Amino acid sequence: MIVKARKDAPENSQIRSQIFDYWDCFQGVLIEKGNRATPSQICIAFLTSVRELTQKLLLVKHKVFSFAGGKAAEANTMPDLNTFNYQTGEQLGLLKVFYRNEDEILLGANTKRINLRISLFLEEVQTEPQRSLSFTTTVVYNDFFGRIIFFLIKPLHKILARYLLKSMIEKIQHLGIPNN
Template identity: 30%
Template sequence: MTISKAKLPDKSLLKIDEKSYDYIDSFQGNFIDKNGNIDITKIGKLFFSSGPKWIDNLFVLRNKLVRLLGLKTSGRITDRQKMLDNFKCEKGEQLGLFKVFDKTENEVILGEDDKHLNFRVSLLIDKQTENKTDKNLIISTTVKFNNWFGRLYFLPVRPFHKLIVPKILKGIINNIDDSKNK
């Protein structure tokens, strides 16, 4: 499976405000949806459960550090699986640090606004027109800095972000593939 760098898709809801972002990146990978049952809600749930354990550990460390600075954290997640089971990926819902800002048939926009920066994550299923079972999954991230502290905060985050997003994307696609083989 190949995960590659991509451009912010023209089909994405985030494209409208593209010029206002201070940072943008996108990564894409392909998957096959033979039964046509992989929808954006399933992708949204997989986003929260497909990363390697070291990513969870990084978020725990991040939350401990930024809490001291008065930034938003995901809070204590005592029963993550129960939260995931109840998560419908609907506009206005919150799971950890991520709020659902918008949702269409093929895209969900997650993110958060904080005093230092605002970020959005787009999970977009791009259906291939020539082959209805082949699909691209594109994860795009946008960041808008609200002040100098946002820029400073993002300096050490950026290299980790570029490692984390492709790993999560690969994990989502692996989980899709695993569920087809069961």
């Protein structure tokens, strides 16, 4: 599966109206068999992928801490993702839904240092049953430390964004879409 960087965000994406200091966009092709994925289902695939990645990273952290004689904190549990409606204003752990329509869900978080937005955008392509899925991130730096922090994590962010997009597409294609 190929995930590629885009030169801009999808034309009809709500994220294009955002003001930002940094942005990137990655896109992959989603081949849907049967039911078509909704923004809510894409969001569930995203959050599940984040959860799995976080668990892997925490396992590595735990092993490092254990090896060094320390004790790592337990991971926070994310609530059941199927209990949410994925509507504007709803809070999903650290992320809030800022916008949603039939093609896109815009998640984000505002912190002391940065404001983060993540757009998951479904776009029609010429060949049925394919659609493209774009993963766009924007960041606003709220202070000098936010700029420094994001500068340090930006290379890792780009790797993780590609990984998460690929994981989301695989989940949707291989596990199928449940009827809602």
